[in-house]
Amino acid sequence: MEDLLKVSNLNTEFKSDYGSKPALNNISFNIKEGEVLALVGESGSGKTVTSLSIMGLLPNNASVENGEITLLSKKNKEINILNLSDEKHNEIRGNDISMVFQEPMTCLNPTMTVGEQILEVIIRHKKISKINAKKEMIGLLELVEIPDPIQRSIEYPHQLSGGMRQRIMIAIALACSPKLIIADEPTSALDVTIQAQLLELLKKLKNSIVTKTSILFITHDLGIVKELADRVIVMYQGKIVEEGNVLDVFENPKHSYTNNLIQSLPEFKIEKRKQKKIIKKETNNKNIILSIKNLYKEFPVDKGIFKQSNESVKAVQNVSLNVRQNKILGLVGESGSGKSTLGKTIIKLIEPTSGKINFKNQDISNFNRQKMQNIRQKIQMIFQDPFASLNPRKNILDTLMEPILVHKLMKKNEATEYIKQIINDVGLPIESLIRFPHEFSGGQRQRIGIARALVLKPEFIIADEPVSALDVSIQAQVLNLLETIKETYNLTMIFISHDLSVIEYFCDEVAVMYLGHIVEMAPVNELFSNPKHSYTKALLSAVPKVKAKKTNKILIKGDIPSPINPPSGCVFRTRCPNPGIECKGGDIKMGLVEVEPNHWVDQCCAKLN
Amino acid sequence: MNFFLKKLLIVIPTLYIAWTVVFVTLNIIPGDPVNLMLGGRPASDEVRENVRKNLGLDKPVLERYGSFLVNATKGDLGKSYLTRQPVTKMIKENMMPTIELSIGGLIFGVFFGVLFGIFAGTKPNSIRDTISMIIALCGISLPSFWIGMMLIYIFGTTLGWVPIVGDGFVSLILPSISVGLFFAGGMARLTRSSLVDVLNQDYIRTARSKGISKYNIILKHSLRNAMIPPVTLLGIQFGLLITGAVITEEVFARPGLGQLLLQAILAKDIPLVQALVVYMTAVYIFLNLIVDFTYGIIDPRIRLERKN
Numbered sequence: 082m083e084d085l086l087k088v089s090n091l092n093t094e095f096k097s098d099y100g101s102k103p104a105l106n107n108i109s110f111n112i113k114e115g116e117v118l119a120l121v122g123e124s125g126s127g128k129t130v131t132s133l134s135i136m137g138l139l140p141n142n143a144s145v146e147n148g149e150i151t152l153l154s155k156k157n158k159e160i161n162i163l164n165l166s167d168e169k170h171n172e173i174r175g176n177d178i179s180m181v182f183q184e185p186m187t188c189l190n191p192t193m194t195v196g197e198q199i200l201e202v203i204i205r206h207k208k209i210s211k212i213n214a215k216k217e218m219i220g221l222l223e224l225v226e227i228p229d230p231i232q233r234s235i236e237y238p239h240q241l242s243g244g245m246r247q248r249i250m251i252a253i254a255l256a257c258s259p260k261l262i263i264a265d266e267p268t269s270a271l272d273v274t275i276q277a278q279l280l281e282l283l284k285k286l287k288n289s290i291v292t293k294t295s296i297l298f299i300t301h302d303l304g305i306v307k308e309l310a311d312r313v314i315v316m317y318q319g320k321i322v323e324e325g326n327v328l329d330v331f332e333n334p335k336h337s338y339t340n341n342l343i344q345s346l347p348e349f350k351i352e353k354r355k356q357k358k359i360i361k362k363e364t365n366n367k368n369i370i371l372s373i374k375n376l377y378k379e380f381p382v383d384k385g386i387f388k389q390s391n392e393s394v395k396a397v398q399n400v401s402l403n404v405r406q407n408k409i410l411g412l413v414g415e416s417g418s419g420k421s422t423l424g425k426t427i428i429k430l431i432e433p434t435s436g437k438i439n440f441k442n443q444d445i446s447n448f449n450r451q452k453m454q455n456i457r458q459k460i461q462m463i464f465q466d467p468f469a470s471l472n473p474r475k476n477i478l479d480t481l482m483e484p485i486l487v488h489k490l491m492k493k494n495e496a497t498e499y500i501k502q503i504i505n506d507v508g509l510p511i512e513s514l515i516r517f518p519h520e521f522s523g524g525q526r527q528r529i530g531i532a533r534a535l536v537l538k539p540e541f542i543i544a545d546e547p548v549s550a551l552d553v554s555i556q557a558q559v560l561n562l563l564e565t566i567k568e569t570y571n572l573t574m575i576f577i578s579h580d581l582s583v584i585e586y587f588c589d590e591v592a593v594m595y596l597g598h599i600v601e602m603a604p605v606n607e608l609f610s611n612p613k614h615s616y617t618k619a620l621l622s623a624v625p626k627v628k629a630k631k632t633n634k635i636l637i638k639g640d641i642p643s644p645i646n647p648p649s650g651c652v653f654r655t656r657c658p659n660p661g662i663e664c665k666g667g668d669i670k671m672g673l674v675e676v677e678p679n680h681w682v683d684q685c686c687a688k689l690n
Numbered sequence: 691m692n693f694f695l696k697k698l699l700i701v702i703p704t705l706y707i708a709w710t711v712v713f714v715t716l717n718i719i720p721g722d723p724v725n726l727m728l729g730g731r732p733a734s735d736e737v738r739e740n741v742r743k744n745l746g747l748d749k750p751v752l753e754r755y756g757s758f759l760v761n762a763t764k765g766d767l768g769k770s771y772l773t774r775q776p777v778t779k780m781i782k783e784n785m786m787p788t789i790e791l792s793i794g795g796l797i798f799g800v801f802f803g804v805l806f807g808i809f810a811g812t813k814p815n816s817i818r819d820t821i822s823m824i825i826a827l828c829g830i831s832l833p834s835f836w837i838g839m840m841l842i843y844i845f846g847t848t849l850g851w852v853p854i855v856g857d858g859f860v861s862l863i864l865p866s867i868s869v870g871l872f873f874a875g876g877m878a879r880l881t882r883s884s885l886v887d888v889l890n891q892d893y894i895r896t897a898r899s900k901g902i903s904k905y906n907i908i909l910k911h912s913l914r915n916a917m918i919p920p921v922t923l924l925g926i927q928f929g930l931l932i933t934g935a936v937i938t939e940e941v942f943a944r945p946g947l948g949q950l951l952l953q954a955i956l957a958k959d960i961p962l963v964q965a966l967v968v969y970m971t972a973v974y975i976f977l978n979l980i981v982d983f984t985y986g987i988i989d990p991r992i993r994l995e996r997k998n
Contacts, residue, residue: 167904175901182899187892191991192914202900202909237990253900608997 083153084111085260085295086135091148093127093134104130104143106319107549112261112272114153117296119310119327121303121342123552124523127319128299132263135297136180137162137170152177155260167673176206179254183266185246189238195249196234197221199256207256211655221252226282242640244275247283258294265299272415272579274637277623279634280308301552303346306626307331315339331627332514345557347586350365370573371404371427371541376436378419378426382645393645396422399671400436404590409567411588411605413581413620417641419597420577424543427558427575428460429453440541458488461534465546467526471518477504477529478514481536488537500536506569507532508562524555528562535570543575548583560587581624585609591681593617596644596652598671603680613682615657651685661688694979694997701975708971709762709964713755716960721746723771723958745771758964767968768961770954777965780950788946789936792868792931795873800924802870803877808918810878811885812908822878829875836942838868855943865942869935873927880923884916891915917988925981933970933975 093105095341105127112118119156120128133139135150150162154177169304179202182188189198196218203214222230225248235522238246247267254262264283268276286307287296298310306313313330315323315338323336343349378397396419404410412420425431427438429445438446446457469478478500485496501511507528518526527547534542544563560583563668567574579585584591585605592602593616601614612618619637637656642648648655651671654664663669664685673681724741733741742748749757761768770921798904803826810822841864846854853861888894889912897911934948954962986993 136899171901171903173901174899180896180899182892182894182896188896190893190897190911190915192989193911201902202899205901237994239991239994250896253896431786 083114083118085114085153086112086297087149087151087602088131088135089149091131091134091150092146093130093143093148094141094146095137095525097142103560105134108148108319108321110314110321110324112295112297114260114295115293117298117310119295119306119314120299120312121301121306121313122316122552123342125318126316126593128316129265130319131316132180132265132297132299135162135263136178137165137167138174153260158410172206175253175259175504176203176257177259178261178263179257179259181247181250181254181262181264181267184270185243185250186270188250189246191238194235194237195241195246199234199249199252202253202256208656217256218252221256222249224255224286225249225252227252242275243271244278245315246639247271247275247279251279251282251286259574260293261295261297263297263299266301267298269300269302271643273581273623274415274618275640277622277634277636278638280305280625281634283309302625303331303343303553303627307627308625315342328535341636342553343627345554346627347557347560347580348628350390350557351582351586352628358540368406369403370441371408371575372437372439373403374401374437374439376400376423376426376438376603377434378422378431380432386653392645393583395597395647396644397426397433400597400599401673402592402602403598404573404575407567407571407575408589409576409587411584411591412575412577412594413579413584413591413643414594415620416579417596417644418594419644420579420594421545421583423594424462424545424577427543428457428462430462451587454488457491458537459539460541460543461537462556463527463534463542463544463547465549466519467523467530471526471529471533474508476515476517480518480529481514481533489629490537500532503532503535507535510637516539522555523551524559527559531559531566535566539572541573541575543549543577546579547576549578549580556583564585567644581620583624595646596641598652598683599681600653600683600686601671603677607677607680611680613676613680614653614686615659616653616686617690619658651683654685663688694983697979697982701972702871704975705968705971706759706817708967709759710755712964712967713758713960716958716963717751721958723960726957727771741778758961771960772953772957772962777962780962781947781965783971784945784947784950787939787944788932788934788948789867789937790862791869791944791946792928794862794930794934795869796928797925798866798870799873799877799927801874803874804881804920805872806878807881807885808908808913811882811889811916812904814882814886819882823882825873826878826882829871829873829878831875832871833937834868834872834935834939835941837871838865838938841868842941865938866946868938868941869931873931875929876923877920878922881916884919885912888912888916906974914988918985921981921984921988929970929974929977932973933966 088111089109091105091108092103094101094103108127108131120223122128125220130139130143134145139145145163148163152160152162152173154160160173162173165173189195198220199218200214203209203217204211207214218234219230222234227233227245227248233241238249241249250267252264268279271279298305300306306312310327313325313327314321315330315336319408322333323330323339330339331343334343366446375396377399379393379395382392382394387527400423402410412423414420422431426433429448433446436446440456440460445453447458480499481500482493482496485491485499486493490496491499492496500514504511504513509525509528509532513521513525518529521529530547535672547563548559563589576584576588588605590602590604591608592599593614594600595616601608601612609621610619612621620634622635624636635658637658639656650666650669651664654660657664669685670685674687676682676687704849724738724747727741746754769775770777770780773780806822806826810819813819842854845851845864854864855861894907894911894921898905902911919947933953934946936948936952938944939946939948951963951966952961954966986996
C-alpha cells in the first residue's frame with residue numbers, strides 16, 4: 082500500500098501576548114491508503130491541532146512553524162499541503178480530505194437545510210448540474226442510513242437528533258469520495274447506543290464502497306480504537322510517544338504513558354480488583370437511609386398564555402428505590418432518560434409531582450423550604466461541570482465558607498481550619514484556597530466541587546456525572562478520591578453516569594433508567610454478568626471495550642422517543658431488539674418484579690425471559 | 691400565525707396605557723393652555739372662559755378623559771387647541787416628509803452600516819477593522835446638527851453639488867446622510883461584533899473544511915446568522931426616525947413630525963400631543979412586528995418555536 086499522507090517533523094505553535102507555546106513537537110507519521118489510523122491521547126495532547134494543521138484550519142493564533150505534510154492527491158500527484166495558497170487548499174478541502182467534527186449540535190449551519198449543506202460541497206467540487214447533485218445527495222443520505230431521505234433533506238439541523246446530524250456530517254465528508262477522512266471525536270458527544278450505531282455505520286462504510294479511503298480517527302476512547310482502527314498513534318503533550326498495530330500496542334505497550342492510559346481504564350481496574358480477589362464486602366447492611374416510593378415528576382409543556390396544556394414531559398415515572406447506608410447506587414441510562422431529574426427531585430431542587438421520599442425515616446416530600454434547609458445540609462450534590470457550578474469571582478475559601486456560614490455550622494475562624502483540612506483531604510494544596518476557579522485544571526476543579534459538597538458534613542451525596550468531562554487518567558484519580566472520601570466521611574451515594582464501565586467500577590448497586598422508568602435494578606456484579614432487560618443488554622454491548630471478545634453487538638435502532646409522548650405499555654418496545662407479541666401491542670403495564678433476590682426487572686422483559 | 695395574532699392583541703392595551711400616561715402627565719405639569727394660546731396678551735376673564743369652553747377645558751378632568759377615549763375609538767382624535775384643525779389632518783400633512791427622510795436615512799444607514807460591519811468583522815483586530823470602527827464611532831458620536839451644518843456648508847454652499855432646500859429627491863440627500871450616519875455607525879458596530887461571533891462558530895469551520903471560498907462563507911454561511919442583532923437595532927432606530935428627527939428637520943428647515951411634536955408640547959396642545967403619541971406607539975408596535983417577522987425569516991429555529 083502506498084502512503085497517502087506523510088507528515089514529517091511537524092511543529093505547530095500557539096502564539097499569545099506572552100510568547101509562543103509549542104502545541105506539536107516534531108510530529109512524524111504517515112497514513113496508508115485504505116487504512117484506519119487512530120490518534121489517541123488526552124485533552125491538550127495535540128490530536129486536534131494535528132488534524133487542523135493537515136486541514137489548514139488552524140485558528141488565527143496558531144501556525145505551523147516548520148515541517149512538511151505531503152498528500153497523494155486524487156490525480157496521483159504529491160502535494161505539499163503547507164505550501165498551498167488558501168485558494169488551492171480550498172480545492173483539496175472537502176474533495177481530497179474531508180473532516181467530521183465532534184459537536185454535531187453546532188457543526189451544521191442552523192439557517193440552511195441539511196440537504197443544501199450536502200449539495201454545497203458536491204457542487205463546489207464535482208462541477209455537476211444541480212439535478213444530478215441532488216440525486217447524489219439523496220444517495221448519500223441513504224448511504225448513511227437516514228430514514229426518509231427526501232423529507233429529511235429539506236429539514237434544518239435543529240429538527241434532527243444528534244445522531245442524525247452526525248450522519249449528515251458523515252454524508253458531507255463522503256460526498257466527494259475523498260482520499261482521507263479525518264474524524265475528530267465524532268461520537269464523543271453522543272450516547273453509547275447512538276455511538277454504537279455510528280461505529281457500525283463507519284465499519285460498514287469502511288468495508289464497502291470507501292475501501293480506498295483512509296480514515297484518521299481521533300479519539301480519547303481506547304475501546305473505539307480497538308474496534309475500528311488498524312494502527313494507533315499515542316500522543317502526549319504534543320509528541321508521539323507510541324505507534325504501532327492496535328493489537329500490539331494494547332497487548333504490550335512500550336511507553337509507560339500508554340501503559341498508564343490503559344491501566345486507568347475502569348475495565349482494567351475491575352479486572353485487577355477481581356484478580357486481587359478484593360470482591361466488595363457484601364455487608365448485609367439493611368439500614369436503608371433513603372427510600373423513594375412511586376415518585377413522579379412531570380413538567381407541563383408551556384403552550385402560551387391562552388392555552389392550558391394537557392401535555393407534559395414525563396421525566397420521572399413511578400420510580401421506587403432504596404439506598405442502603407454506605408452503599409453507592411448507580412443510575413445509568415441515555416441522555417433524556419431522566420437520571421438527572423431524578424437526582425434533583427430527590428433533594429427537591431425540583432419539586433416532585435407525586436410520590437414519597439423518605440430520608441432517614443422522615444418523609445421529606447412535603448417539606449417546605451425552611452425544613453428542607455436542614456435536610457440539604459445532609460444531602461449534597463456534586464455536579465458534572467465544576468467550572469460552571471463555581472462562582473468565577475469568588476476564591477475557593479469564600480466558595481467553601483459560604484455554605485458553612487449559611488447553615489451556621491461553625492464560626493468563621495473555626496471554619497477556616499476545617500476547610501483547610503477538607504481541601505487537604507481532596508488532595509489540593511492549602512494555597513488553592515486563595516485562588517480562583519479559572520486557575521485550576523478540570524480535575525482540580527472537580528476536587529473543589531467535591532470539597533464544596535463535603536464542607537457541610539453531609540451523610541448523603543448525589544453525584545451527577547462527576548467524572549464525565551474528565552480525561553481517563555484524571556477520571557481514575559477522581560474516582561479513587563471519591564472512594565476514599567466515601568470511607569473516611571462515612572457517606573452514602575447516588576452516582577449518576579452514562580458511562581457503564583465507570584458505574585461497574587464504582588457502584589454497589591445499579592438502576593438502569595429508560596424514559597423516566599427504572600427498567601432494571603440489581604447489585605452491580607449481578608447486573609453486569611446477568612443482565613435481564615433487553616435495554617440493559619443493549620447498553621452493555623454498546624460500550625466499546627479494549628478487552629472485548631468479538632461478540633455480536635445488540636444494536637438498538639433509532640433515538641430515544643420524546644418523553645412527552647412515550648410509547649404505551651412498555652416504553653422500550655419501539656426500540657426493543659426482540660420484542661414479544663404482547664410487548665408490540667403496548668398492552669403490558671410497566672413495573673418491576675423481583676426475578677432473583679435483589680434483582681428487579683421490568684415485567685415486560687421478565688416475562689419474556 | 692397564532693404568534694402574530696397574539697402580538698396584535700397586545701396593541702390595544704399598549705395604546706390605552708400610552709394615552710393615559712400622556713393625558714395624566716399633560717394635566718399634571720403646570721401651565722395653562724389658555725395662557726399659552728393667548729401668548730401673554732392680556733385678556734378678560736370672560737374671554738378666558740370662552741376660550742376654555744371652546745376647547746372643552748371647562749369640563750372635569752375625568753369627563754375629558756372619558757370623552758377622549760370614546761371619541762378615539764371612533765377614530766376622532768380631536769382638534770388642535772392651537773390651529774383648531776383636526777389633529778389627524780395635521781399629522782397626515784407632516785407624515786410624508788418624515789417618512790421620506792426616514793427611508794432615506796434607513797437606506798444610507800443599512801448600506802454603509804452593513805458594508806463597514808462586514809469590512810471590519812471579517813478581519814477583526816486588523817488595521818481596516820480599527821479604521822472602520824473609528825469611522826463608525828464618529829457616526830454615532832458626532833451630533834447630527836453639526837453634521838447637518840457641515841454637510842450644508844461643504845456640499846451645499848461651498849461645492850454647490852446639491853440644493854440645500856427644496857422638494858424632490860435631490861434635496862433629500864443631505865438630510866438622509868445626516869440622520870443616516872448615526873444609524874450607520876450603530877449598524878456597523880453591531881454587524882461587526884455579530885459577524886466576529888458567527889465566524890468563530892463551529893459551522894463556519896465545517897464550511898471551511900468543505901472547501902467553500904471565503905466570499906461564499908461570508909455571504910452564504912455567516913451574514914444570515916449574524917443578522918439578528920442588527921435587525922433588532924434596525925427596528926428601534928427606524929422607529930426613532932419615523933417618529934421625527936427634530937434636529938435634522940430644524941437644520942434643513944424641513945417640515946415633519948418631530949417639529950410638530952415639539953410645537954405641540956411647547957403649546958400644551960393636548961389633543962395633538964396625544965394623537966402623536968398614538969401614532970408613534972402604533973408605529974413602534976408595527977415595526978416590532980416586522981422585526982419579529984424578520985427573525986422568523988432569518989432563523990428557522992425561531993420559526994419552529996412559534997409553530998409549537
